[in-house]
Amino acid sequence: MGKICDKVHGLKPIIMMVFIQIGYTGMTLLYKLASNDGMSLRILIAYRFLFASATVLPLALYFDRKSRPKMTWMVMLLAFLSALFGGSMPQNLFAASLVLTSATFATATLNLIPGITFIIATFFRLEKLDLKTREGKAKVLGTLIGIGGAMLLTFYKGLEIKTWSIKLDLKGHVAASHQIQKPYAHILGPILAICSCFSSAVSLIFQAKMSELYPCHFSSTALMSIMGALQAGVYAISTERDWTQWKLGWNLRLFAVLYAGVVASGLAIIFLMFCVRMRGPLFVSIFSPLMLVCVAIAGSLFLNEKLHLGR
Template identity: 60%
Template sequence: MMMKWGQICNLIHGLKPALTMVVVQVAFAGVNVFYKLAANNGMSLRVIVAYRFIFATAFMVPVALILERKSRPKLNLKILFQAFLCGLFGGSLSQNLYLESLVLTSATFASAMANLVPAITFVLSISIGLEKLGIRTRAGKAKVLGSLIGIGGAMILTFYRGVEINIWSTNINLIRSNGHVASLHADPGKRFLGALFALGSCFGYAIWLVIQAKMSEEYPCQFSSTALMCVMGAIQAVVFALCMEKDWSQWKLGWNIRLLTVAYSGIVASGLMVTLISWCVRTRGPLFASIFNPLMLVVVAILSSLILDEKLHLGRSNGGELLNKF
């Protein structure tokens, strides 16, 4: 009996990283829906990102100071520079690009394009020695094939829309209820531009995972590293928003979808979920943390079709299926 209980405990312990990343992707799917609602409510994209990291900083800094006050190593210039890069590639830059893509396309499309992250992370990890290719092994061949299939799926998703697929309809459209309805999806040029923004966001996210793995080796404190990343991301995002956004009314928050969006995306996504990602990267590596991205597509597609009245199309279905193969 003791042996069986011990085996169960070992199994649960071994599944912790995978279960953690499942929770992360479900939480990130919620961010996609909130982003779309806030953007269609008229909120500036740059202000959304700035407030996201302001809320994340306000939450994570006290948590890090309390929980890791005795175990936190001393800061040095190298750690601060890595935190700056994490805040840039995993925060302000990638989020601004992603939000632009989300508004120009749809929540489902942007989430599907994000599934290129495993392939990009795989290539980057090999190039700097974090992962071994092992092309003669089954695992190596599977990774290469998965990368090629993922790229093919992204191309189908971008260039081929296909016929509409009607699975269910709840007649619920939270975007229309807010009084702002975007009509960008019919413009192929804007959809292609949105795909380019999404691709740039994928590269930024993949670079962040690789830098985070390096940072975790010298600074193995996930709460403190996340807090540093949030501080750097907040500074960058606020400076960028102040330079680009001249309408001061955009910074006003009320008890509405705008406040809910920035609070959820900041505290839950950039705070708690990024901390969990940092832990997974430190324990299992950047590639492991990236391979769960396809799960977000499934959750976002379901939520978007149920509450945003987004339509699934054959091209997106086939392209998303190929992306999920990785």
């Protein structure tokens, strides 16, 4: 009975990471749809962290009221850096890349995160590079495959892969006039996505350290969400001069904001912090390719995106 309980407990991080990737898949599709509808993704991201803060803060006040450790300046700094590199910065970079490319293509570059995370974690001695063991060889091989696959998806476009369709074109419900073709989008888009990967990889290092000093997942998530809301809010206000963009109605924009805040940020970050503390930053990063599979399927079904061999 004890062995069964241990196995179930060991499956929790895996189940949580699968939930996170599925949640991020829905968010990627909503980003693309909201962008096509003319909504500024900078404002959507600012709302995302605002709604995430409103979702997680009451949970933190209730569940961590007896176990919350003392707040220190180091914890505040780690929360700020985690929110910056793991929230506001990579989200804005990824959103900009998503506008210039497709949902599947932008997601494909996220395969770089495990490799970058492994390199950074090895540098900070959070992971050991031991080529004499099978585990060490597997990590290096996986890093090379992940980076090589992301580069292949970036530079190679082969034959079109015929996929099924459920004849539900969500793009048809948004204004096509907002889809702006920018020069050098095929170059700028991948660069922005890769920068987002670097930022996300760095944030996992800060989150791992924060989990050690402040092992309260609800409180740490609430703190990061508040920091992210301030950062994303300041950036959105500074760059977006059209104040009508901040208005929300009973439409796609409101649904995207609610989903982003509650599911893709609030619940996802709680699960993410739990998994980082239990298994480390590298374990979290290796689930990134799962999101590519989910987005490729969902993009083909709901956005009528074409899949190609390689890309």
